[in-house]
Amino acid sequence: MSATRKIIIDTDPGQDDAVAILLALASPELEILGLTAVAGNVPLKLTEKNARKICELAGKPETKVFAGAIRPLARSLVTAEEVHGQSGLNGPELPEPTMPLQAQYAVDFIVETLMKEDSGTVTLCPLGPLTNIALALIREPKIAPRIKEIVLMGGGFFEGGNVTPAAEFNIYVDPQAADVVLRSGVPIVMMPLDVTHKALTTGKRIAAFRDLGTRVGIATAEMLEFFERFDEEKYGTDGGPLHDPCVIAYLLKPELFKGRHCNVTVETASELTMGMTVIDWWGVTKRDKNATVMRDIDHDGFFALLVERLGRL
Ligand code: BDR
Ligand code: CA
Numbered sequence: 001m002s003a004t005r006k007i008i009i010d011t012d013p014g015q016d017d018a019v020a021i022l023l024a025l026a027s028p029e030l031e032i033l034g035l036t037a038v039a040g041n042v043p044l045k046l047t048e049k050n051a052r053k054i055c056e057l058a059g060k061p062e063t064k065v066f067a068g069a070i071r072p073l074a075r076s077l078v079t080a081e082e083v084h085g086q087s088g089l090n091g092p093e094l095p096e097p098t099m100p101l102q103a104q105y106a107v108d109f110i111v112e113t114l115m116k117e118d119s120g121t122v123t124l125c126p127l128g129p130l131t132n133i134a135l136a137l138i139r140e141p142k143i144a145p146r147i148k149e150i151v152l153m154g155g156g157f158f159e160g161g162n163v164t165p166a167a168e169f170n171i172y173v174d175p176q177a178a179d180v181v182l183r184s185g186v187p188i189v190m191m192p193l194d195v196t197h198k199a200l201t202t203g204k205r206i207a208a209f210r211d212l213g214t215r216v217g218i219a220t221a222e223m224l225e226f227f228e229r230f231d232e233e234k235y236g237t238d239g240g241p242l243h244d245p246c247v248i249a250y251l252l253k254p255e256l257f258k259g260r261h262c263n264v265t266v267e268t269a270s271e272l273t274m275g276m277t278v279i280d281w282w283g284v285t286k287r288d289k290n291a292t293v294m295r296d297i298d299h300d301g302f303f304a305l306l307v308e309r310l311g312r313l
Contacts, residue, residue: 003029004028004029004030004031005029005030005031005123005251006031006033006117006121006122006123007024007030007031007032007033007122007123007124007125007251008032008033008034008035008036008109008110008113008122008123008124008125009021009024009032009034009035009036009125009127009248010035010036010037010038010068010106010110010124010125010126010127010128010130010132010133011035011036011037011038011047011051011126011127011128011244012037012038012039012040012041012042012047012088012127012128012129013037013041013047013050013051013054013088013089014040014041014042014047014050014084014088014089014127014128014244015084015089015090015091015223015224015226015227016127016227016242016243016244016245017041017050017127017128017244018050018054018089018220018223019220019223019224019242019244019245019306019310020125020127020244020245020247020248021035021051021054021055021058022054022057022058022216022220022309022310022313023245023248023249023252023305023306023309023310024125024248025054025055025058025060025063025313026058026309026310026312026313027248027252027309029251029252030248030251030252032063033064033113033117033122034063034064034065034066034102034106034109034113035051035055035063035064035065035066036065036066036067036068036106036107036109036110036132037050037051037065037066037067037068037106038068038069038106038128038129038131038132039069039070039071039072039077039079039129039131040079040080040128040129040169040170040173041079041080041081041083041084041088041128041169042079042080042081042084042086042087042088043070043077043079044067044068044069044070046087046088047088047128048065048066048067048101049096049097050087050088050089051065052065052097052099052101053089053094053095053096053097054089055097055099056094056095056097056098056099057094057215057216057219058216058313059313061098061099062099063099064102064109065099065101065102066101066102066104066105066106066109067101067105067106068105068106068107068131068132068135069106069107069131069132069135071131072129072131072173072174072176072177073131073134073135073174073176073177073180074176075173075174075175075176077173078163078172078173080163080169082230083227083230083231084227085226089223090226091219091222091223091224091225091226091227092218092219092222092223094219106132107132107135107136107139110124110132110133110136110143111136111139111140111143114136114140114143114146114147115140115142115143115146117146119145119146120146120147120148121148122146122147122148123147123148123149123150123151123251124147124149124150124151124152125150125151125152125247125248125251126150126152126153126154126170126181126247127152127153127170127243127244127247128170128173129170129171129173129174129177129178130152130154130170130171130174130177130178130180130181131174131177133150133177133180133181134174134176134177134178134180134181135177137180137181137184138180144184144185144186145185145186147186147187148187149186149187149188149189150181150184150186150187150188150189151188151189151191151247151250151251152170152181152188152189152190152191152247153170153191153196153243153244153246153247154168154170154171154178154190154191154192154277155168155170155171155178155190155192155193155264155266155277155279155293156168156192156193156194156277157192157194157277157278157279157281157293158194158281158295159192159193159194159197160193161193161275161276162193163275164273164274164275166267166272166273166274166275166276167267167273167274167275167276167277168192168193168275168277171266171275171276171277172274172275173275175266175267175268175274175275176268178266178275178277179266179268182264182265182266182290182291183290185290187292188264188290188291188292189250189259189291189292189294190259190264190277190291190292190293190294191243191246191247191250191257191294192277192279192293192294192295193241193243194293194294194295195246195257195259195294195295195296195297196241196242196243196246196297197235197241198241198296198297198299199241199242199243199245199246199297199299199302199303200237200238200239200240200241200242200299201224201227201228201239201240201241201242202238202239203238203239205239205303205307206221206224206225206228206239207221208303208307209221209224209306209307209310212307212310212311214310214311214313216310216313217310217311220310224240224242227240228240245302245306246294246297246302249302249305249306250294252305252309253301253305255298256297256298256301256302256305257294257296257297257298258294258295258296258297259292259293259294259295259296260281260292260293260295261289261291261292261293262279262280262281262283262289262291262292262293263279263280263285263287263288263289263290263291264277264278264279264280264290264291264293265277265278265280265287266278279293281293
């Protein structure tokens with residue numbers, strides 16, 4: 001049995017997705033079976049290309065990148081260029097990637113991998129809308145009991161939403177997909193805004209990436225400086241929330257996070273609260289507990305881990 005943890009990262013890069021991918025690529029405890037791109041922050045054509053740009057930046061062009069769904073299950077695609085820029089990765093000048101995009105459809109890759117690998121050994125790490133993961137669960141329901149865990153960035157409850165007053169972006173973009181995932185019976189760990197809003201890219205923390213003096217360190221600083229400007233203005237904070245790397249940090253150092261096992265249900269009917277994650281934190285319903293919802297983070301420990309790991313690339 002290998003000592004590494006096998007993961008598939010499902011992603012819509014996105015500067016914070018990019019930092020999550022860099023953290024994973026820098027970490028020998030993780031074996032990345034593939035990156036599966038989904039439409040989200042920007043359209044799929046850009047997210048799959050951005051995923052390849054990041055692998056090349058990390059010096060890991062052998063990483064397998066697959067393209068998945070071009071739009072959510074039932075709703076029209078909503079993107080977030082106002083946050084991430086037109087390319088999705090505005091900030092640094094990154095060359096056009098030369099590594100190939102895999103020919104296989106991302107959803108087929110997820111199903112095939114879960115049926116081929118030993119049951120209970122593959123963790124899914126969704127960092128964007130849950131469309132690809134839901135499509136895989138629908139296409140082959142036998143994968144559900146074979147998934148070790150789904151550790152995802154999405155949702156929010158005490159903190160409210162970031163795209164509407166009630167909803168967080170990843171869940172809002174494809175609430176029907178989130179519903180499929182939350183009802184799948186797979187063990188889920190959720191990193192909602194309640195935790196990611198405590199992981200702020202302050203000036204000092206961005207300087208620590210730049211001070212690495214490497215291509216990766218400098219590009220990370222440039223990405224985060226672009227990424228944070230929108231949220232700094234919105235929230236009036238020093239720095240913006242660094243959402244997606246929380247997922248990978250949890251795999252490496254779960255002790256950085258504190259949360260609670262509870263029931264999570266997603267709103268799919270009302271336009272007013274569409275995509276809201278209703279988290280039964282106090283256990284006031286009899287609904288089955290289906291997710292461990294994180295609420296606290298050791299943010300200094302989180303950024304120390306990021307700088308140390310990105311420094312290896
Ligand atoms: C999530 O939405 C995207 O903009 C980020 O990449 C992150 O996954 C935060 O709401
Ligand atoms: Ca994302």
